[in-house]
Amino acid sequence: MLHVGLCIAALFVVSITHWVYRWRNPKCNGKLPPGSMGLPLLGETLDFFTPNQTNDTPFIKNRIKRYGPIFRTSLVGLQVIVSTDSELSYMVFQQEGQSFESWYPPSFRRIFGNQNISSLHGSLHKYLKNMVLSVVGPESLKKMFSEVESVATRNLEVWASQETVELKTSIGNMVFEFMGKKLISYDPEKSSENLRDNFEAFIRGLISFPLEIPGTAYYKCLQGRKKMIMKLKNMLEERRAKPNKVKNDFFDYVLEELKQNDTMLTEATALDLMFALLFANFETTSQAITVAIKFLTHNPRALKELTEEHQKILRKRENPKAGLTWEEYKSMRFTFQVINETLRLASIVPVLFRKAKKDIKFKEYTIPSGWAVMVCPPAVHLDPVNYKDPLDFNPWRWEDMDLKSASKTFMAFGGGQRFCVGADFAKLQIAIFLHCLVTKYQWQPIKGGDIVRTPGLQFPNGFHVRIFEKET
Numbered sequence: 001m002l003h004v005g006l007c008i009a010a011l012f013v014v015s016i017t018h019w020v021y022r023w024r025n026p027k028c029n030g031k032l033p034p035g036s037m038g039l040p041l042l043g044e045t046l047d048f049f050t051p052n053q054t055n056d057t058p059f060i061k062n063r064i065k066r067y068g069p070i071f072r073t074s075l076v077g078l079q080v081i082v083s084t085d086s087e088l089s090y091m092v093f094q095q096e097g098q099s100f101e102s103w104y105p106p107s108f109r110r111i112f113g114n115q116n117i118s119s120l121h122g123s124l125h126k127y128l129k130n131m132v133l134s135v136v137g138p139e140s141l142k143k144m145f146s147e148v149e150s151v152a153t154r155n156l157e158v159w160a161s162q163e164t165v166e167l168k169t170s171i172g173n174m175v176f177e178f179m180g181k182k183l184i185s186y187d188p189e190k191s192s193e194n195l196r197d198n199f200e201a202f203i204r205g206l207i208s209f210p211l212e213i214p215g216t217a218y219y220k221c222l223q224g225r226k227k228m229i230m231k232l233k234n235m236l237e238e239r240r241a242k243p244n245k246v247k248n249d250f251f252d253y254v255l256e257e258l259k260q261n262d263t264m265l266t267e268a269t270a271l272d273l274m275f276a277l278l279f280a281n282f283e284t285t286s287q288a289i290t291v292a293i294k295f296l297t298h299n300p301r302a303l304k305e306l307t308e309e310h311q312k313i314l315r316k317r318e319n320p321k322a323g324l325t326w327e328e329y330k331s332m333r334f335t336f337q338v339i340n341e342t343l344r345l346a347s348i349v350p351v352l353f354r355k356a357k358k359d360i361k362f363k364e365y366t367i368p369s370g371w372a373v374m375v376c377p378p379a380v381h382l383d384p385v386n387y388k389d390p391l392d393f394n395p396w397r398w399e400d401m402d403l404k405s406a407s408k409t410f411m412a413f414g415g416g417q418r419f420c421v422g423a424d425f426a427k428l429q430i431a432i433f434l435h436c437l438v439t440k441y442q443w444q445p446i447k448g449g450d451i452v453r454t455p456g457l458q459f460p461n462g463f464h465v466r467i468f469e470k471e472t
């Protein structure tokens with residue numbers, strides 16, 4: 001009996017040892033990039049999510065030092081190849097649908113839904129992209145131009161009448177209100193609940209340890225999604241029962257599309273898309289504007305040159321009270337340099353995921369089929385080989401550089417087929433807001449403004465400023 005017990009115990013120890021060995025040394029038909037798979041199951045997850053206050057995340061920086069720009073790790077139970085190499089990252093984007101495909105961990109998919117645009121491929125992905133372009137494509141941008149300006153003007157007037165304003169929240173409300181109006185004719189003043197509250201913990205929860213326990217950011221995120229999808233579903237039902245006479249928002253467009261016999265759209269896909277768009281604009285654009293103001297606060301020379309560019313636009317106008325024109329917008333060269341530099345340094349989207357569809361050889365390494373690939377734009381943006389003194393905010397570095405939105409060394413909006421479909425809309429909102437701000441107002445930081453990364457960018461204590469009108 002004792003022998004049997006000893007045999008079982010020995011077998012157990014051997015199996016566990018073998019399993020741990022396999023965990024640490026995954027199979028690969030070639031040379032796996034160097035790195036550590038960390039502790040069994042947990043991998044290096046805790047280290048990855050440790051908050052830090054620097055722009056260049058220590059998790060990534062330390063591993064680049066140890067292993068080089070391409071390494072392996074394990075995060076939330078996944079086998080991951082991390083790419084901080086600009087060539088490999090660019091190749092991953094360009095090979096979308098061939099060697100790699102857009103793929104996000106199950107914890108992301110639970111938040112964004114199984115039908116979210118990033119998880120769909122082929123013709124359905126193309127179809128959804130075109131739907132989004134109907135809202136934020138070049139033609140729509142020209143039409144919504146003056147609306148963006150009047151929303152910014154109105155909000156700044158209110159903030160200037162207040163003692164202090166917390167920028168991240170206030171800018172978030174402004175951006176959410178605008179997108180909510182476009183998509184679902186949402187008016188926070190007429191609505192019984194604030195829909196934006198459902199996105200409260202999103203940036204914290206989305207890139208956090210996916211523990212579904214009350215109190216965690218991930219749990220709050222899931223609750224926010226549930227409430228938001230329910231609300232969108234009810235609103236869609238109400239609109240179906242009582243259609244608008246004149247079609248004027250995305251809901252109308254979706255309902256028309258759902259009526260077509262040959263449509264690829266389903267209600268679930270439409271709801272996931274609306275949810276993603278409300279989030280995409282609200283979180284990213286408001287972060288970008290807030291960080292831009294923070295960088296400008298600490299860079300008086302950049303603020304001066306930006307202000308001069310916008311004052312020049314006003315001086316050139318026949319009617320100084322007329323709104324911005326498309327030509328004026330396109331002429332804002334230094335403003336676009338400020339935007340690129342802000343997005344480079346802040347890297348608002350810190351990681352992008354893909355899956356290897358087959359074994360892929362890159363340099364001396366093999367990325368095994370089925371592994372996740374995590375592209376890290378901040379590592380590319382903060383590599384001194386790509387940008388001199390990369391931690392400095394220096395909009396002038398873009399003077400002789402191409403300001404196009406994607407390249408091997410600039411991937412704030414991703415690249416390839418999955419390049420951010422809202423990039424031009426985001427830039428337009430940032431540029432118009434900066435125009436309204438610097439031509440009429442000054443600001444003084446009061447408290448907060450500290451940035452923490454988990455690795456998503458956050459302002460844990462907000463960014464409180466006093467805004468006041470310039471003396472003329």
Ligand code: HEM
Nearest residue numbers: 118280281284285288348349412413414418420421422426
């Ligand atoms: C500063 C603001 C923004 C930043 C930094 C940003 C960043 C990104 C990045 C990096 C991606 C690529 C994701 C990937 O490759 O997996 C992406 C995709 C996307 N973005 Fe943005 N974004 C911004 C604003 C917006 C806005 C305003 C919208 C909506 C109107 C939007 C809608 C989308 C959509 C729908 C996708 C998915 C594209 C696809 O899978 O084909 N984004 N964004």
